[in-house]
Amino acid sequence: MTVPRPEANDVDRRSLHERIAADLRDEIMSGDLAPGAGLPSTARLKERFDASNATVQKALQLLKDERLVIGRAGASVTVRDHRQRTVRPASYMAPAGSGAPYRWLTEAAGGGARAHSTLLEVAESDPPADVAEALRLPTSGRVLLRRQLLMVDDEPVELVASYYPLEIVDGTAMTVRRKIRGGPPTLLAELGYPPRLSVDRVSARVPTQDQYQALRLPGGLPVLRTLRVVYSDDERPIEATVMVKAGHLYEVQYEFTAD
Template structure:
């Protein structure tokens, strides 16, 4: 763990307690402060950061609000168990087997957590510009939106908006406002559009009002936004999904094989 003080740096306009919280947050997410570990004492943090007791308490409150640590006044502050989750996007792409639930749910269960998806809306809409471009839609064309929020252990973790070309899904159960057994990859495969390739574009953004509320975020910390384009045979785009996660609680892991 790096031990250093935070100087008054004009290039960093954040208040001192925000900068202290940022350093501790990084140590939590990198594993230097592991789940269940005690944070240094207030006295140690005061010496390390050359800060007052009030400033240290404000920094710790930020981390408590972000659900990264737990503790009460006069008691040791500890890192919450299982706070940072590593997501493996490639594990969710293959269609589920016959009678199996959506792969996101089964993957979460492997880690000892209870996952749940809540379908918020199903509607024909004009998608955002980047989604329309990815689906090769004309400016006036619509797509089907399936909007849901995913939760782990009753905590909202991901806001998901999936878009489908109307030419593919019109008249199918994908347009119904109900969950699809096995998820849409299974149904698309049954309709003759098996997923062959997925391309992700990941960016960090300040949360929108909708994202802030849906994910119960504690502040305007960046969210991880993934724009995923799924292609079927002949490189036809069949699904574009925008997935948003709390950036301070999740990381994405991709695996590559050298060519």
């Protein structure tokens, strides 16, 4: 049997050290190389990938830059603890209880991490086209933008831009540049717009310049972009949020029940 020759588009055009890093990255994210586990020795990696010592070291440096592994030249390299985090969108939908912190902070701290948010901007804004469509805005409709950076253990993990119809939030505490106890979902519920349905659209994208800098991203790895639209009674959209996080550090978990 003749094996067909690969087409030009089928060839992996990445350099060898990038391909080695990609295979090891996949093993780390899938758990084959667990937190605290040592990576194979340089000698074994050279044999496995038919690569030089310098090429293997370049691959390992990529993983170090991505904060997936730790180690130094001449020493063993190990997988960092608690690097990949699982995001469960259903955990964040309900408003926080009276006086309770924002649910995202509670969920992140549940794993023993120190979580906090930095409010970057609160202003009227022209929304992106997909946000305007999700909120069913009229042509040239404007929204209130609240943008923040979420941190875990002093590392930036998610850039969040939330958009609200002005007719709902105008004149409320939402328009003031300060944090809201319990987060916007709690205030929206108090205003008579409790969340009833949340719809996520998740895509992998090349980060923008702003996202690259804010999240301190390494190299050219993609980000996970989630457009979340929250609906209240009568299927009225009350919030559209764009959340961006490093694609190599997170996975998203959705849970469904069979009807």
